[in-house]
Every structure is written in structure tokens, then in C-alpha cells.
Amino acid sequence: MASTLPAELIKSLSDQHPKPSDIHFQYGTAGFRTLGSTLDSVMFRVGIIAALRSKKLDGRTIGVMVTASHNPEPDNGAKLVDPRGEMLEASWEGHSTTISNAPTSDALIEALEALVQTAKIDLSKPANVVYARDTRSSGPALVSALEDGFKALKATTRNAGVTTTPILHYLVKSINTKGTKYSYGDDSEEGYFQKLSTSYKKLVAGKAVQPPLVVDCANGVGALVGKQLNEYLGDTLQLVLANTATTIPSALNNACGADYVKVSQKLPPSLSSVLKPGQRACSLDGDADRLIYYYLDDRGGFHMLDGDKIAALVAAFIVELVKVAGLEDQMKVGVVQTAYANGASTRYLQERLPVKCVPTGVKHLHHAAERYNVGVYFEANGHGTVLFSQPTLDKLAEYQPSTPAQSRAVEHLVSLTELINQTVGDALSDMLLVEVVLSHKSYSGEEWNSLYVDLPNRLAKVSVPDRNAFKTENAERRLISPTGLQAKIDELVNRYQGGRSFVRPSGTEDVVRVYAEAALKTQADELAMRVAGLVYDEAGGEPAFRPKEFL
Numbered sequence: 001m002a003s004t005l006p007a008e009l010i011k012s013l014s015d016q017h018p019k020p021s022d023i024h025f026q027y028g029t030a031g032f033r034t035l036g037s038t039l040d041s042v043m044f045r046v047g048i049i050a051a052l053r054s055k056k057l058d059g060r061t062i063g064v065m066v067t068a069s070h071n072p073e074p075d076n077g078a079k080l081v082d083p084r085g086e087m088l089e090a091s092w093e094g095h096s097t098t099i100s101n102a103p104t105s106d107a108l109i110e111a112l113e114a115l116v117q118t119a120k121i122d123l124s125k126p127a128n129v130v131y132a133r134d135t136r137s138s139g140p141a142l143v144s145a146l147e148d149g150f151k152a153l154k155a156t157t158r159n160a161g162v163t164t165t166p167i168l169h170y171l172v173k174s175i176n177t178k179g180t181k182y183s184y185g186d187d188s189e190e191g192y193f194q195k196l197s198t199s200y201k202k203l204v205a206g207k208a209v210q211p212p213l214v215v216d217c218a219n220g221v222g223a224l225v226g227k228q229l230n231e232y233l234g235d236t237l238q239l240v241l242a243n244t245a246t247t248i249p250s251a252l253n254n255a256c257g258a259d260y261v262k263v264s265q266k267l268p269p270s271l272s273s274v275l276k277p278g279q280r281a282c283s284l285d286g287d288a289d290r291l292i293y294y295y296l297d298d299r300g301g302f303h304m305l306d307g308d309k310i311a312a313l314v315a316a317f318i319v320e321l322v323k324v325a326g327l328e329d330q331m332k333v334g335v336v337q338t339a340y341a342n343g344a345s346t347r348y349l350q351e352r353l354p355v356k357c358v359p360t361g362v363k364h365l366h367h368a369a370e371r372y373n374v375g376v377y378f379e380a381n382g383h384g385t386v387l388f389s390q391p392t393l394d395k396l397a398e399y400q401p402s403t404p405a406q407s408r409a410v411e412h413l414v415s416l417t418e419l420i421n422q423t424v425g426d427a428l429s430d431m432l433l434v435e436v437v438l439s440h441k442s443y444s445g446e447e448w449n450s451l452y453v454d455l456p457n458r459l460a461k462v463s464v465p466d467r468n469a470f471k472t473e474n475a476e477r478r479l480i481s482p483t484g485l486q487a488k489i490d491e492l493v494n495r496y497q498g499g500r501s502f503v504r505p506s507g508t509e510d511v512v513r514v515y516a517e518a519a520l521k522t523q524a525d526e527l528a529m530r531v532a533g534l535v536y537d538e539a540g541g542e543p544a545f546r547p548k549e550f551l
């Protein structure tokens with residue numbers, strides 16, 4: 001191979017970003033994610049890893065997003081994005097973990113040399129990286145550590161500034177497809193807004209303008225991009241932006257945002273004076289890749305429309321268009337969910353189209369969705385998108401409709417392929433998608449909600465001495481370890497009408513998660529607390545610290 005690592009340069013820069021000796025880092029489901037104040041060395045090394053990944057792929061552009069999404073403001077993190085705008089290839093997650101934990105600058109050089117060897121990286125190739133961050137206050141310092149990493153490998157870089165995770169994914173794909181017949185779009189934020197707003201306008205042309213939509217921006221970057229999107233949409237849709245305090249650090253994701261709404265199943269208190277009965281509203285998370293809708297009924301009752309409800313709405317709409325277009329034999333639509341999907345949504349969808357359940361984490365959903373011609377995937381928490389395979393896109397482009405109705409349906413399908421972010425779940429793109437369907441169906445929030453009735457459910461966390469002792473099978477729906485625990489859970493579940501419960505170790509927090517569903521809310525709560533108590537005791541939790549709510 002033509003060249004070697006610039007060891008002296010890397011070492012001198014690395015000495016300015018020493019690894020804290022007491023912390024073990026891990027590239028997990030959501031990349032590196034922990035307290036922002038501990039991430040300086042990780043960011044420097046992520047800069048190097050991104051450059052090496054680009055060299056490995058012949059200089060194709062790699063993305064780095066600095067964010068901790070829906071987590072509290074003091075947290076931060078980094079995620080690498082592969083050239084097609086997708087999540088980093090799995091084998092590099094392990095490489096990233098190893099490199100982030102090298103204790104000294106010398107050990108770092110050794111680890112990097114080992115990676116160059118095993119991954120067969122030609123160091124003479126160019127390195128290209130595009131990067132961005134969310135609005136977190138730890139962001140600027142962490143980005144400057146990241147830039148030192150780029151410098152260490154002399155990478156060519158582009159700073160995309162403060163933007164959303166999905167826009168960064170869009171940029172990566174656009175840069176890498178520029179000038180080819182698969183060009184994804186203009187590689188700029190403007191190109192993104194143009195693409196979204198143009199396809200939205202085509203899809204709602206001739207329909208009554210939707211009433212204004214309240215958007216809870218979680219006091220994060222969604223507020224900045226929401227403002228721009230509003231301008232591009234003009235009078236075709238008015239977004240009423242709420243929770244836009246991006247300069248008050250403590251406000252981010254605090255009692256607002258998609259995760260708050262999903263987990264607490266409540267209206268953000270800040271919206272109680274804003275939202276009128278019947279009006280639609282939605283919440284984004286801190287990096288605008290999750291979306292949850294909701295509305296208040298005439299009596300002020302809160303109704304949530306989560307990722308499962310979005311999947312049901314969107315999948316049914318696409319199936320209908322495919323049918324009207326006369327393409328149902330050639331364009332199979334399928335849905336991908338995780339075990340957290342509400343049982344009622346799974347039943348509703350299974351009656352209409354193929355549904356697959358995969359382990360938690362977007363990469364599992366994304367890969368499973370790629371196996372369908374049109375793959376709809378959503379996590380219950382509101383992260384998801386719809387993927388159209390390349391042969392499907394080609395088919396739509398070549399198709400000769402025989403009636404005006406077919407022709408209109410095909411045009412709509414083509415516009416949907418442009419409206420929907422094909423790289424990753426995107427709250428803004430998904431929001432416009434939902435608005436399109438509501439407008440076509442003339443649905444209010446209430447009508448959408450009545451597609452099926454959610455089973456009451458409860459999510460709980462249990463702190464245990466070692467969450468790695470929990471192992472699962474069957475897309476995380478059953479425990480195989482600790483031995484005997486699943487049988488005890490089954491025994492509890494059988495006592496509840498419509499009962500379902502499963503237990504799995506979290507990939508992003510040091511806890512074990514418990515999910516329970518039952519016919520009545522009180523029963524779902526009781527079942528969740530019983531299973532949580534069982535898990536706590538079986539895993540050797542300290543009796544003195546046993547949470548009082550556990551049964």
C-alpha cells in the first residue's frame with residue numbers, strides 16, 4: 001500500500017484530546033452517546049475513523065452527526081453515516097468501540113494500524129467527510145475536537161453547521177450521487193427544502209388547504225429548520241412552531257418533544273394554552289428524526305398518534321395508490337415493526353399486508369424494509385420512513401398508465417418517493433407525508449385515530465447489576481437468559497386479559513426495559529409493575545433500593 005499513517009501528527013493532536021481513564025466508551029445502537037463533557041477524546045477519534053472509512057470506500061463521502069437526539073441537554077454523541085446515507089456498517093461499530101477505548105496516544109496508533117491492516121485500507125486514497133451538529137451547548141467544542149481528527153488524516157471536509165440528523169443523511173446521499181443517473185437531490189439544505197416542498201405541493205394540489213399544524217420543536221434544531229420549511233411551504237401549509245427556545249440549554253427536550261409525549265402519553269404543558277380542541281399537533285425530538293402526532297378532543301382529552309398509527313395511515317394510503325395505479329401485482333408493500341408496536345396496530349396491519357417484526361434499532365428495521373418493493377417501517381416512538389427499492393423506482397418511471405385515474409395515482413406515487421426521505425426516518429418529511437394523507441382522506445385527527453384502538457400499555461425501566469445477563473430471541477420477544485425468567489413472565493401474562501409483556505436490555509441506557517399491554521390501562525400498569533418487580537428480584541437487585549411502584 002502506498003502510504004502509512006502520519007503517526008507523529010496523530011500523536012501530537014491526540015495528546016490534546018486524552019482519553020479519560022475511568023470511562024469505557026461504546027458505539028451502540030445510536031452511535032456514541034453519553035455525557036457531552038466526557039466525549040472530547042471520542043470526537044477526535046471519530047474524526048479519524050470517518051476519514052479512514054472514507055479512504056476504505058475510495059474517498060466516497062462519509063457523514064458525522066454530533067447529537068444526542070431526545071436525551072437530556074448535557075448528553076451528546078456522534079453517529080457515522082455511510083455513503084448511501086445509511087447507518088455505519090456493523091463491523092465498523094466494533095472498530096469504532098476499540099479505537100475509542102485505546103488508553104494512550106501510542107495505543108491509539110497501534111489500534112489504528114490494526115484497523116488499517118484488517119480492513120485493508122489504502123491510505124493513499126482521499127478522505128471526504130461532511131459533518132453537522134444539533135443545538136446542544138457542548139456541540140461547538142466537540143465539533144472542534146472532531147475537526148482535529150480530520151486534520152490528523154488530512155481529510156477534505158465540509159461543515160454543514162447546525163442542522164437535523166436527517167438533513168445530514170440527505171446531504172451524504174446527495175453528495176455521493178451527484179452527477180450520476182441516481183442523483184438524490186441538490187447537495188444543500190436548500191436542495192432538501194426544495195425537494196420536500198415541491199413534492200408536497202404536487203401531492204396536495206387541488207385539495208383544500210389543511211388547517212394550521214402546531215409543531216412542538218422540543219426547543220431544538222427542529223425550530224430552526226421548521227422556520228425555513230414554513231417559508232418554502234408558503235400558503236400550502238402553515239406550521240405554528242412552538243418550543244423554539246434553542247438558546248436556552250436547559251429547555252431542550254425538557255417536558256416537550258416526541259420522547260416526552262410518547263413515554264408520558266401527555267400533552268407538553270407548554271402547549272396547553274396553544275392547542276385548541278380538534279387541532280392537530282405534533283412533536284419532534286432534539287435532532288428532528290422522530291415524530292409523534294396528537295390532538296385534544298372536545299372535552300380536552302389527550303389522544304396520541306404514535307409511530308404505529310403513522311405506519312397504519314401511510315401503509316394503507318400507499319397500498320390504495322398502488323391498487324388504483326394497477327400495480328398491485330408488481331409492487332408489494334410490506335411493513336416492519338418491533339416488539340414495541342402496539343398489538344392493535346399489528347393486528348390492523350396484518351389484516352391488510354405482510355408485517356415483519358425485527359429487533360429494536362433503526363438499522364434492523366431499515367434492512368428488513370429494503371427487502372420489500374415498498375417497505376414501510378416505523379418504531380412506535382415515531383422514528384421511521386418508507387423505502388422504495390430501485391427496481392420499484394425504475395418501474396414507476398417507465399410505467400404507461402392506461403386511464404387518467406391510473407396516471408394520477410402513478411404521479412402521486414412518484415411524488416411520494418421524492419417527499420419521503422429515503423435515507424433515514426425524518427420528522428419533517430414524515431410530517432408532510434402525514435399531512436398529505438390526511439388531506440387526501442379528509443381525515444381529522446379523530447378519524448385517523450379511529451383506524452384502530454390502541455391497547456393500553458406501559459413501558460418501564462429496571463436498573464439491574466448486569467443488563468448483559470439478559471439475552472433474548474424471537475426479535476426480542478422472549479428471554480433465553482436468565483434461565484427460567486421467561487416462564488415466570490408467561491405465568492404472569494396469562495393472568496391478564498389481552499396480556500402481553502416482554503423484557504430486553506436497552507441498547508442505549510444501562511437499564512432493562514419492560515413493556516406490557518392489557519385490555520385495561522390499570523391492568524397494563526399492574527402487569528408492567530409485576531414483571532418489573534420480578535426482573536429486579538431475579539437479577540439480584542438490592543432489596544433496600546427496590547422501587548416502591550414495583551409489585
Ligand SMILES: CC(=O)N[C@H]1[C@@H](OP(=O)(O)O)O[C@H](CO)[C@@H](O)[C@@H]1O
Nearest residue numbers: 029030361362379381506507508509
Ligand atoms: C423502547 C424504545 O423506544 N427504544 C429506543 C431506544 O433503544 P433502547 O435499545 O431501547 O435503549 O433508543 C433507540 C435509538 O434511538 C431507538 O431506536 C429505540 O426504539
Ligand SMILES: [Mg+2]
Nearest residue numbers: 069285287289
Ligand atoms: Mg432523534
